[in-house]
Amino acid sequence: MIVILMGVCGCGKTTIAQLLSEKVGWPIAEADDYHTSENKAKMARGIPLEDQDRLPWLLALHQVIQRWLDEGSSGIITCSSLKKIYREIILNGNVGAEDFAEDKNPSRINGAAFPPQNVKFVYLKGDKETIAQRMQMRTGHFMPPSLVESQFQTLEEPTEEENCIIMDIAESPDRIVEKIIHSFDNIGTVT
DSSP states (O other), X not given: OEEEEEOSTTSSHHHHHHHHHHHHOOOEEEGGGGSOHHHHHHHHTTOXXXXXXXXXXXXXXXXXXXXXXXXXXXXXXXXXXXXXXXXXXHHHSSOOSTTSSTTSOXXXXXXXXXXXXXXXXXXXXXXXXXXXHHHHHOOSOSXXXXXHHHHHHHOOOOOGGGTOEEEETTSOHHHHHHXXXXXXXXXXXXX
16 A cells, blocks of 8 residues: 655645654655655745646655555655646656646656555645745755745646545544555555
8 A cells, every 4th residue: 555645835745754654554655755856946936836847756656656556665745746647646657637737748757657546645734824834944955945836726626537635724633544554455554
């Protein structure tokens, strides 16, 4: 089982991933670690990423999932996954849409499409005010609070067809993790 914690910056993806990992013993892949140095520098300057900037990042995350599943491993990924097409690329490893990149011919890899039971998105949902407050308190991260608005503008909330679990970030992190674990019959043994 692969759990992908998604949502805008400051929604608590890392916190929830760490708590969930402690409970189930799975490794964590922080999506931020897979951004290029150019992407990180761009965001640090307060410039939102374009789709073309994100494509190599999304494909790298797909490869992490592919590796874990090939090894028969479980894992947790933290990734904003703001648009539906981003979630599709993470799952399928190919763009799947002609107009994803401006050049209409982005790089593709031939990855396996993962069965929904093996990979599950968990959307950590919060309102702009809560997220903005959290971002003001956060230190030492390349993503500045000024990009909160662009994150919400880019966000395409998961639809019912995506079968995503939605968690309200107003709840305590411990309660969110408890609900995530309870929502999966095959999430693994809780330690």
